[in-house]
Amino acid sequence: MRLAIAGFGTVGQGFAEVLSKKSELLRSYGDVKMVAAFDSKSYVTDENGLDPMELVKKKKNTGSVGDRGLKSGIGVLESVRYDVLVEVSPTDIETGGEGLKHIEHALKHGKDVITVNKGPLALKFRELKKLAEKNKAIMRFEGSAGGAMPIINLCSENLKGERVRSIRGIFNGTCNFILSRMDNGLPFEQALKEAQQLGYAESDPKYDIDGIDTACKVVILANSVFKRSVKFSDVSITGISSVSPEAIALAADQNMVIRLIGEVSDTVLEVSPRLVPKGHPLSISGTMNTAQIMTDLAGPIAIFGKGAGRIETASAILSDLIAIMDRRR
Numbered sequence: 001m002r003l004a005i006a007g008f009g010t011v012g013q014g015f016a017e018v019l020s021k022k023s024e025l026l027r028s029y030g031d032v033k034m035v036a037a038f039d040s041k042s043y044v045t046d047e048n049g050l051d052p053m054e055l056v057k058k059k060k061n062t063g064s065v066g067d068r069g070l071k072s073g074i075g076v077l078e079s080v081r082y083d084v085l086v087e088v089s090p091t092d093i094e095t096g097g098e099g100l101k102h103i104e105h106a107l108k109h110g111k112d113v114i115t116v117n118k119g120p121l122a123l124k125f126r127e128l129k130k131l132a133e134k135n136k137a138i139m140r141f142e143g144s145a146g147g148a149m150p151i152i153n154l155c156s157e158n159l160k161g162e163r164v165r166s167i168r169g170i171f172n173g174t175c176n177f178i179l180s181r182m183d184n185g186l187p188f189e190q191a192l193k194e195a196q197q198l199g200y201a202e203s204d205p206k207y208d209i210d211g212i213d214t215a216c217k218v219v220i221l222a223n224s225v226f227k228r229s230v231k232f233s234d235v236s237i238t239g240i241s242s243v244s245p246e247a248i249a250l251a252a253d254q255n256m257v258i259r260l261i262g263e264v265s266d267t268v269l270e271v272s273p274r275l276v277p278k279g280h281p282l283s284i285s286g287t288m289n290t291a292q293i294m295t296d297l298a299g300p301i302a303i304f305g306k307g308a309g310r311i312e313t314a315s316a317i318l319s320d321l322i323a324i325m326d327r328r329r
Helices: 010-021 023-027 052-062 073-078 097-108 118-134 152-158 173-183 188-197 212-224 245-253 310-328
Strands: 002-006 033-038 042-050 084-087 112-115 164-170 256-265 269-277 288-295 300-306
Touching: 002 010, 002 073, 002 097, 010 023, 010 033, 010 052, 010 310, 033 052, 033 073, 042 052, 042 073, 073 097, 084 097, 084 310, 097 112, 097 118, 112 118, 112 310, 118 212, 152 212, 164 173, 173 188, 173 245, 173 256, 173 288, 212 256, 212 269, 245 256
Parallel strands: 002 033, 002 084, 084 112
Antiparallel strands: 033 042, 164 256, 164 288, 256 269, 288 300
């Protein structure tokens, strides 16, 4: 199984580390090797296989994954024989960015795809699924909605006999951290600044605090679990910047907390701050993600997990890779 990695930032490097760490496990499935990797500046290819940890070391020391300047990711993919594209380039929610081009190119050529890139999935999920089916390719994306929290495959595979009625969850650890700190009396701006200092929030936190990240994940769940055909623009979104200390205090008086909840069902597609009773699965504090899946037979099922992180997200990519290898065998 020959792998090409598009994007060698935090998650790409994390996956390379996981490939090295789990090499013995992967050998039980056959010959698994990375034959190409590229970032925004450079690329490297080797039909005989690249050393994942050497690439990680080079990226840390030089800021680039290879010595050759990158003209286009498509050009790299066309220059090497590969079986699976691991697409982990930066998310672009407006156009899908280079990630969308990479995924479309791979699927058109019958290559399997694993991605955690939310942009292409939030904008063109149905089109990409049809493209995969047309060319008999497999597209998997477990890490795109919950990071290490196994929600997509849980709903689509482990709960096959169930009818999933709804999913409600906390899908953004940055927002949850901010709201958790506000529970302790910090005003929004101070909690946001702390999140930025700790590396949970970007210098421009709009993607998180405006609910955009959560909305992307809600779209992915709607299309993959509920078989809907929706896009990012279909989501009703309210972020957390308007949540006041007074609202937090009022919630506490009622033994409740305020959390940014994404909800999806056959009819609902919404992201908004909501009152949650203390002790409820969706009332957790900190940076964890959590979701409550309502089913017709088993009732409510709650899951928790880290929604971000290099190794945590890479664990979801690994599970998708093993699933593809199982199917191909």
